[in-house]
Structures are given as C-alpha cells and as structure tokens.
Amino acid sequence: MDPFFSAxxxxxFMDRETAAALRQILVAxxxxxxxxxxxxxxxxxxxxxxxxxDSLHDHGETAALAAGAYHAVRETARRLGxxxxxxxSHEGRHKHFHLGPVDSRFLxxxxxxxxxxxxxxxxxxxxxxxxxxxxxxxQPPPPPPRTSASxxxxxxxxxxxxxxxxxxxxxx
Numbered sequence: 001m002d003p004f005f006s007a008x009x010x011x012x013f014m015d016r017e018t019a020a021a022l023r024q025i026l027v028a029x030x031x032x033x034x035x036x037x038x039x040x041x042x043x044x045x046x047x048x049x050x051x052x053x054d055s056l057h058d059h060g061e062t063a064a065l066a067a068g069a070y071h072a073v074r075e076t077a078r079r080l081g082x083x084x085x086x087x088x089s090h091e092g093r094h095k096h097f098h099l100g101p102v103d104s105r106f107l108x109x110x111x112x113x114x115x116x117x118x119x120x121x122x123x124x125x126x127x128x129x130x131x132x133x134x135x136x137x138x139q140p141p142p143p144p145p146r147t148s149a150s151x152x153x154x155x156x157x158x159x160x161x162x163x164x165x166x167x168x169x170x171x172x
Contacts, residue, residue, distance in 0.1 A: 011142075012042055012046060012048070013142035013143075014048060014139065015139060015140060017139075018135060018136070018138075018139040019048070019049060021135050022040055022048065022049035022132060022135055022136075023049045023050065023051055025049075025128060025131050025132055025135060026038040026039070026040060026049055026050065026051035026052070026108075026128070027051040027052075028128075029051070029108075029110070029124055029125070029128040030051050030052045030110075032124045032127075032128075033110060033112065033116065033120055033121045033124035033125070033128075034112065034115065034116040034120065035052065035110045035111060035112045035116065035121060035124075036052055036053045036056060036095075036111045036112055036113055037050070037051070037052030037053045037056040037057070037109075037110075037111040038050075038051050038052055038108065038109065038110050038111070038128075039051075039063060039108070039109045040102065040106055040107075040108060040132060041063045041066060041067055041106065041107045041108070041109055042067075042105060042106055043067060043071075043105050043106070043107070044064075044067065045060065045063045045064030045065070045066070045067040045068065046060065046063065047060055047063045048106070052111070053111075056111055062109075063109065066097070066099050066107070066109050067107060069088060069099070070087075070088050070099050070107055073085075073088050074088075085101075086100065086122075087099055087100030087101065087122070087125070088100075089118055089122075091118065094113065094114065095111060095112075095113065096111070096112050096113070096114075096116075096118065096121075097109060097110060097111045097112070098110045098112075098118065098121045098122060098125055100122070100125045100126070100129060101129065102129045102132045102133055102136075103129075103132075103133050103136070106132065106136070108125055108128060108129055108132065110124075110125055
C-alpha cells in the first residue's frame with residue numbers, strides 16, 4: 001500500500017508558532033532551490049504556509065487544483081502498476097512547478113523560472129519535506145473541541161421558559 005495519502009485525516013489544527021516555523025522553512029527552501037514561490041498544501045488543497053513572490057499568491061484555487069492533480073496522477077500511476085510515486089512536475093514556457101509529498105497529509109508546491117533546474121528543485125524539495133515533517137510532528141496537540149461558543153447552547157429551552165407560558169402555541 002502507498003504510504004502517502006492512504007488514510008482519512010482529522011481536522012486541521014496549526015498553532016501560530018508552528019505556522020511561523022513552517023513559513024521560515026519555506027523561505028529557506030525558496031532560497032536553496034532558487035524558487036519563486038513555495039507552499040505547504042494540505043491534502044484537501046488548503047494552503048497551510050506560503051513563502052515567496054506575492055504576485056503568485058491567490059485565494060487557494062491553485063493549491064486546490066494542484067492537490068487534485070497530484071492525487072489524480074498518483075492514482076493513475078498506481079493503476080498502471082507503479083508503486084513508487086515521487087511527485088509531479090510541469091515545465092512551461094516561463095513558469096514551472098514541482099509538487100511532492102511531505103507526508104501522508106501534506107504536499108510541497110514549488111514554483112520556479114527558466115533559470116532554475118528541476119533536479120535542484122526536486123533535491124531541495126526532498127530535504128525541505130523532511131524539515132517540514134519534523135516541524136509538523138513537533139507541534140503541540142490540538143485543544144479539546146469546544147461544545148459551543150454560545151452560553152445558551154448549554155441549555156435546552158422550552159416554550160414556557162422562553163415565553164413564560166405554553167399558551168402561546170395553542171390554537172385559539
């Protein structure tokens with residue numbers, strides 16, 4: 001069985017310190033890989049951390065499309081008998097990207113230009129994925145779920161408590 005993306009995930013939780021540390025790892029990745037932009041993407045397509053050229057940042061559409069493309073190509077490779085799937089790359093005329101696994105839940109998306117070699121990006125992505133895994137593993141556990149933000153949610157009210165009488169709901 002593929003070690004990546006094989007089990008459903010729990011709700012996403014990330015504290016501020018972890019988010020800041022992840023962003024710093026991505027900043028270093030952009031510098032090491034000579035990349036324009038890098039993002040840590042959750043399996044559903046949610047951007048968890050981002051670094052690099054602000055003009056490439058959108059409202060998450062690119063991340064969602066990238067996650068979907070990754071899953072589709074990985075599944076196609078699996079159906080064709082390829083058990084190992086290292087990632088997905090695209091080389092365009094001016095912009096290129098590499099998308100690789102971080103762990104069973106996260107992907108790293110790296111966007112780069114013509115001046116940067118794919119081999120460098122892939123090698124740096126592998127090293128960065130290990131750093132991201134360590135950072136994600138070190139974050140504190142999520143807080144216990146709240147039952148409700150509203151104090152009224154703790155009480156079930158009936159018509160008599162609200163209106164002072166139950167006659168309001170009777171037919172007249």
